[in-house]
Amino acid sequence: MTATLSPSTASFDALNAIYDHRIPAERPWSGLIRKGQTVRVIDSEGQQAVDALLYRADDPTERYSSQDTIRAQRSPYVGLGTRLLSSEGRVMACVTADSCGRHDTSAGCCSCESNAVRFGEATKYQHACRENFVLELSKHGLTKRDIVSNLNFFMNVPIDPSGNFTVVDGISEPGGYIDITAEMDILLVISNCPQINNPCNGFNPTPIRVLAWDAPAM
Amino acid sequence: MTDFDAKRAQAEANRRRYEELRAAGQGTKAPAAPALTPISSSPIPEDAIIAREDVPGGWYASLTLRRGEVVRVTDISGASSAAMIGWRSDDASERLNAGDTVKIQWSARLRKGRVLLTDMGRVFLSIVGDTSGAHDALAGGSTPASTLAAFGQPSLRNTRENFVAAAAKIGLERRDIPPCVSWFAPVSVDDAGQFAWDASCKKAGDFVDLRAEMDARLVFSNCPHPFDPAPAFAPGPISLVRYRAPAAGSEDICRTFSAEVTRAFAFTDRLYV
Numbered sequence: 443m444t445a446t447l448s449p450s451t452a453s454f455d456a457l458n459a460i461y462d463h464r465i466p467a468e469r470p471w472s473g474l475i476r477k478g479q480t481v482r483v484i485d486s487e488g489q490q491a492v493d494a495l496l497y498r499a500d501d502p503t504e505r506y507s508s509q510d511t512i513r514a515q516r517s518p519y520v521g522l523g524t525r526l527l528s529s530e531g532r533v534m535a536c537v538t539a540d541s542c543g544r545h546d547t548s549a550g551c552c553s554c555e556s557n558a559v560r561f562g563e564a565t566k567y568q569h570a571c572r573e574n575f576v577l578e579l580s581k582h583g584l585t586k587r588d589i590v591s592n593l594n595f596f597m598n599v600p601i602d603p604s605g606n607f608t609v610v611d612g613i614s615e616p617g618g619y620i621d622i623t624a625e626m627d628i629l630l631v632i633s634n635c636p637q638i639n640n641p642c643n644g645f646n647p648t649p650i651r652v653l654a655w656d657a658p659a660m
Numbered sequence: 661m662t663d664f665d666a667k668r669a670q671a672e673a674n675r676r677r678y679e680e681l682r683a684a685g686q687g688t689k690a691p692a693a694p695a696l697t698p699i700s701s702s703p704i705p706e707d708a709i710i711a712r713e714d715v716p717g718g719w720y721a722s723l724t725l726r727r728g729e730v731v732r733v734t735d736i737s738g739a740s741s742a743a744m745i746g747w748r749s750d751d752a753s754e755r756l757n758a759g760d761t762v763k764i765q766w767s768a769r770l771r772k773g774r775v776l777l778t779d780m781g782r783v784f785l786s787i788v789g790d791t792s793g794a795h796d797a798l799a800g801g802s803t804p805a806s807t808l809a810a811f812g813q814p815s816l817r818n819t820r821e822n823f824v825a826a827a828a829k830i831g832l833e834r835r836d837i838p839p840c841v842s843w844f845a846p847v848s849v850d851d852a853g854q855f856a857w858d859a860s861c862k863k864a865g866d867f868v869d870l871r872a873e874m875d876a877r878l879v880f881s882n883c884p885h886p887f888d889p890a891p892a893f894a895p896g897p898i899s900l901v902r903y904r905a906p907a908a909g910s911e912d913i914c915r916t917f918s919a920e921v922t923r924a925f926a927f928t929d930r931l932y933v
């Protein structure tokens with residue numbers, strides 16, 4: 443009998459992953475994800491924010507758009523079923539599994555410069571996600587100009603009706619994960635967030651793990 | 661003290677600092693927002709006006725402001741929203757950053773007294789006048805897809821295409837287009853985590869006064885906000901009046917609003933010493 447698993451119901455096993463990589467605390471990573479492949483980002487130790495950007499592989503001037511994504515679903519939070527839209531309104535990828543339940547995409551990434559504003563000038567000289575993004579993007583011919591509001595996996599940023607906007611303690615458990623299934627060939631760029639000045643990493647950045655699988659056989 | 665103990669002590673100190681900053685930025689300890697600007701009592705002196713332009717519904721305009729100049733953006737009919745992006749004139753890689761704007765001020769609510777920040781920890785614009793208090797820093801502008809879905813017609817103008825066209829005319833391209841903010845767009849997030857639109861917050865003649873804190877290039881797009889439920893595509897004109905304003909004093913409501921913003925102003929001022 444032919445299996446009829448869709449990516450959302452397939453039971454992905456690390457043993458048959460085509461890729462399995464541990465990203466150390468505070469470090470960046472990037473990889474090409476083909477249409478149909480699924481990437482799992484694992485919050486190995488819990489409460490670790492993972493900043494992510496997506497670019498169309500064959501034309502990176504088309505890239506992830508947080509505002510298109512949240513407008514289309516009429517909610518600011520990313521979770522199971524969220525369609526990650528590009529700046530041209532196309533579906534780049536879908537969230538096909540999620541153990542956490544809520545991810546941010548409005549707060550952007552941390553930078554040396556915004557840290558200095560938020561937490562005092564001494565924090566300007568701490569590593570930050572934008573440093574990671576600039577370094578990783580440079581391997582693909584991209585620059586600071588190509589950084590837009592990113593996905594913040596496992597980062598908990600409630601927005602209340604009066605507009606209060608707060609990074610609060612993460613709710614992801616050790617081993618928590620989110621699966622992204624590509625709907626086009628994409629460049630995925632990750633910064634394993636080094637922030638130590640707010641609760642997004644429990645004030646203690648930790649390693650994460652990235653796995654990938656081919657589309658299940660139909 | 662072991663390394664582990666030192667790290668834990670630092671983490672605890674950082675958490676205490678964060679909670680103190682949060683208490684100062686939100687809730688009962690937060691500074692009260694200044695009163696909104698009355699529509700009728702705030703004319704711009706004629707001799708202060710540098711230029712004016714009315715932008716028809718569906719269209720866009722670019723504007724250059726020198727540091728200290730102000731643009732008054734007016735929703736003449738009460739049926740428009742003005743989506744806005746912008747760059748630092750001296751280096752377009754520095755630009756409006758909506759994420760840092762809401763994160764640094766602990767609030768997604770733009771209104772008088774607040775500022776807009778660039779990605780470099782500097783203040784881009786200050787909201788020095790505001791009759792509305794109902795703007796959107798989260799959901800973005802209209803696109804070909806959102807406009808088709810809202811109005812059923814494929815050829816209506818939209819903010820995404822306006823931004824691409826406007827950027828092209830000042831030597832920029834689509835990779836230069838950041839997330840936008842929208843004036844006169846009463847968007848909030850309800851208790852269920854869904855976006856809401858409060859049409860009762862819109863009125864004819866609403867304006868914002870935006871003071872440039874660095875030499876800046878701005879683009880405004882006058883298209884219906886994607887959450888505006890009005891059934892017809894009928895935005896009225898928006899007026900843009902660029903004018904000279906007195907220098908900000910030490911009591912300036914924007915420069916003194918919070919510790920974070922005071923630091924951002926200090927970093928901005930260093931560009932001009």
